[in-house]
Amino acid sequence: MKQPSIKYLFEPRGVAVIGASRNKNKIGYKLVQNIVSGKFNGRIYPVNPKGGRILGLKIYKTVNEIEGIIDLACIAIPAEFVFDAVKECAKKGVKFLVVITSGFSEIGNIKEEHEIVSFAREHGMRVLGPNIFGIYSRNSMLNATFGQKDINPGNVAIITQSGALGIAMMGRTKTENIGLSAMVSVGNKSDIDESDLLEYLVSNRETRVVMIYIEGVKNGERFVRVMKESTKKKPVVVIKAGKSKRGAMAAASHTGSLAGADEIFSDIMKQCGVMRAETVNQAFDWCKFLAASPLPKGENTVIITNGGGIGVMAADACEKYNVTLYDDFEVMRKIFADSVPSFGSVKNPIDITGQATAAEYERALDVALHNKKIHSIICLGCETAVLNSDELSTTIDNFVNKNKGKKPFIFSFIGGPSFQKVIDGLKHEGIPVFSNVDDAISCFGAMYADYKNKKLKTTLSNYLGPEELGMNLNRIKKIINSVKRDNRAFFMSHEAQELMRAACIDVPKLYIATSMKEAAEYAEKIGYPVVLKVVSKDIIHKSDVGGVILSLGNKNEVLDAYEVIVHNCKRNMPNAKIEGIEISEMISSGSEVILGARRDNSFGPIVMFGLGGVYVEVMKDVAFRAFPLRKREAWDMIKETKTYRLLLGVRGENRKDIKSVVYTLLKLGIIVKTFKEISDIEINPLKVFDKGDYKKGEGVNAVDVRILLSNPVRG
């Protein structure tokens, strides 16, 4: 059945509160109270079989009794009665069910939750929750929550998976003086999730920034797609708990969803242009700043300071948060000459020295504001004997009021009670001022991340399809089917090679010999040195049984090795069926990297790149991305690793063929995305050479390939 537009969740014409109560300790009272006192601009219909009146409103005994349109029904009755209420709502044509009630999948009651959602969707309704504290929407002045009563309207939208933390955060918006455009509790995410909500919020004019507290991702492919689109338009800040093993354990025990591996989550957020905050406070700082500041026109930032030490700390923080300090010293020397004494510094940080009064601050700020080569300003101050706090306060206040919206600026001051007064006073005026330099500059970091997201928008490359990459999907399908017919969960190495060739990825030359004579012939054909390996479905760890011999330099060595391998295998695994001996080319040049693709529980198909060989496990220098993946995103992923420097060529080596690595990554992703039977592909090592034609699969060589099929039980 056709689903209602998400608009009606945020802008309902009529709201029913099922479970409205006259008992002031009940959620059913608090909900009606908040909706009424929030001055909701639609109709309110309290529902309770007992009837009566509440806060001047009639209580309806049933939903059916209500005459007006109900776009949204809040359900706050015991779990066992929820399904019946949902059925009543269906009859009445309700569009959105906001199920406050808990006691569903979060305590193992999964079936009931599924049934309610299926029923709802069959009847054209969608479900928010269950196990939530409600929804606030500035657009309709709807505060259908049992949290904070008097919400500041503003431009920050918050989505939260945790109820308790959500209510507390709603409270914190009051003390931090942050205005909300929306606040949505998603709880068990039985139906509506972050992606649905983002679609609305990104197009909502009141919302300038979206903050999401998330514990686990469901339907990750859609999440990634929506996030990518959203961040091109508005900054999205995410807080995710469950980084540590213990944290992840606690998260899993407390909600219905599994926290995905944190590194993967973090990398994919980078891919999506989402900013991940370390703490709730940081997320609040960023959102408050981003909701109010103009976007910069470029990346040249200057620091103005009266103290060297605090300037150095600010420069450190700029590096940490990727804020670019303007470094044309000649220009700065000219423009700041009059505002900086000779013993100061006109390099960046601009040190107007401990002798500076408010007047020097004013001069330096004005110069920085009016110079077009400077795009954003960080202004710092230490309490000194000559810097009068009242004058400073007035100067900053005037400067900001006169120049609001012209350029982004941020302030940080450190000192005693009189300076704390400056900070508190300016903060109250909505001026971005911090007692901690690091906090201030982290906001600039968030702003520039947003700036880059928006700038990138026009320069993104397209997605490449299998044809453009020279992949033969039919052939791949056939190879997979032949393995499946054999009831195996793993590919033998020659099968994996075949699949690689079908995907247009070079592999070492390889033949399977069933006699010593053949082995010698193949070795000659390949050229020395060669590697010999046993071929047997029964032997998975070939090295362990003496089934692999490397670096064979001539015919005699090959013949000897053949005999030795057969002998070893017969002795160590007498029951293994030996199907032959693999003779393959030995690739000795090239840098070793690892490439992987798999189906992630949260995100679906993901790819991995990193340092290969034995160092994978030691260095763990890997990066992840979700699919679909653009060429450019794959490049960024490679650049993020230290291994990138290896590919640029170390110790006088040539630059390696990174382009071919990018294409190989895309190919692996497409395989996993297309063929659901495949759970994992790993190439380790992939040898990367100086150059090659990626359209022929050259430039790289997949020396060792492991392919696993999904566990039939799971798949």
Place this chain on the structure above:
Amino acid sequence: MKQPSIKYLFEPRGVAVIGASRNKNKIGYKLVQNIVSGKFNGRIYPVNPKGGRILGLKIYKTVNEIEGIIDLACIAIPAEFVFDAVKECAKKGVKFLVVITSGFSEIGNIKEEHEIVSFAREHGMRVLGPNIFGIYSRNSMLNATFGQKDINPGNVAIITQSGALGIAMMGRTKTENIGLSAMVSVGNKSDIDESDLLEYLVSNRETRVVMIYIEGVKNGERFVRVMKESTKKKPVVVIKAGKSKRGAMAAASHTGSLAGADEIFSDIMKQCGVMRAETVNQAFDWCKFLAASPLPKGENTVIITNGGGIGVMAADACEKYNVTLYDDFEVMRKIFADSVPSFGSVKNPIDITGQATAAEYERALDVALHNKKIHSIICLGCETAVLNSDELSTTIDNFVNKNKGKKPFIFSFIGGPSFQKVIDGLKHEGIPVFSNVDDAISCFGAMYADYKNKKLKTTLSNYLGPEELGMNLNRIKKIINSVKRDNRAFFMSHEAQELMRAACIDVPKLYIATSMKEAAEYAEKIGYPVVLKVVSKDIIHKSDVGGVILSLGNKNEVLDAYEVIVHNCKRNMPNAKIEGIEISEMISSGSEVILGARRDNSFGPIVMFGLGGVYVEVMKDVAFRAFPLRKREAWDMIKETKTYRLLLGVRGENRKDIKSVVYTLLKLGIIVKTFKEISDIEINPLKVFDKGDYKKGEGVNAVDVRILLSNPVRG
């Protein structure tokens, strides 16, 4: 001449203020004012040639006029008059000169500063500064600064290299309600530095924790020694700016000292047991907490929370800050059974659920406090509909007051205005409560770092000397001298090998042949495969001219290679004098690591360990330590790297001989420490085998060794 005890700097019997002024805008006025209003418990002698009276005190026209004892003279007169004043002080038997005046080495006036210090020390005086804002000492109630007037006396000592930031931090102690035992501005550190001050502060009963803001280290060897001793007794918190390249540049331009490479600094602080704070705020949080909290009796921490999300974030933070969560679930199940409802969690975090009222908090806190297996408590709360903020406040207040000093606890609450009131109120009582979970837990991290420092005290191993390590220092001396006689700054590889052998470090077998016949003989003696390299003082980059051939497997290959190398070198570097051809053993087994030792500008002899081979530059997985170095410290250094896992054995390999790596590190350090002529030694790769006898230099093999002598110009 005998130097005065540092005690008189902090507890002077009489203080002269040279440059005392009746002009209220002058530093000379502010100083006298602060000393008077701070109720200094010794005598005050203002000095100014104009004479008169100030704040009820006689102004002496000269220092000579003063009759009482002057232990300390504050000098706040223009730079050109400072030396004369110092000479007057010498006559009077002054012990400490606190030179407030700026205009010395920080602006290039280095000579004058040196002369003053030399003169002072010759006359039994020591110098604090110049370029400082003064000193505060609680012990004598001396506030000889031109900063904050009314300082809270307390237990935190602060040493600062930055003046502006120092004054501002002094102010911040007021707003943060932090009590000071001392505050010392060290400025240019012309004489007295952090090490001198620590000696006093660590034995000072009023001081419970020391905080140092540092930009660059001078006399690093002593600094390391003093730091190591200090942290065994009291926690030392360091803030160092100049992490980023730009920051380091700014730091260098603003003080006289160079900021050492940040990674080295960070590693050496770890070695010393110093806690490095990321920001000023963090340092303040830690110091305030450490000054007030009891030490825990063990590492079992529990988290009590009413919100899952905040609990997960806390668990993440515990991992980040090395706080160990108690994990005996059986014990926790028993002890928390009565205070946690069935839908909560008795795993750690203990989730008393969103239904918890203040009474449940009280119950859970009491249980945790009284159980001996639990050593410290983190208590978190989210605002909920049922948790009354006033009740919560009273509960926490009573709990803390009743149980002060019994166990460490820390609180963090999140919510709206009523919860902010709880936080502000409890904070005012001196209870450690934070609005940010991460900040709270970082304090526990600092506490446990201190706990471990103190625990380690008794278990540290001794320093090992060259004899115990089988080193022949006389032999090493001779080898160095022969290179020096040759006027070379680098060792040839056979010389480096000789030195290694003298230091009892295994090297590949190596001979130098001057004929093909000899080459063949040596190769047979060594055993195949071998490596051939040209020997020539004129050829430093041997590979580049075709002077190296690896993996030679038999006599004929050796003979061919000999000819090829000679031919290549003659063609590519016709003027190079070829002294012979090196024939050496090829070591193909073993893990590759890098070891280094060098003389650091700040810290003196330091050693390095990390991943070897081509990956050094790519992965930069290295750790540093300063000398002297205990065996145990070298182990910790290795453990800090990812490379450690490589040495533990990957993919079924055996564990490598880490002990021999430790001893090799100690040997390298001893060489650099003993022989000042050597500036750098680097072994890359050092091959590490499964086992060996380190006393014979076995277990490792120094395949490639580079030794550089100090630049004769510098040395």
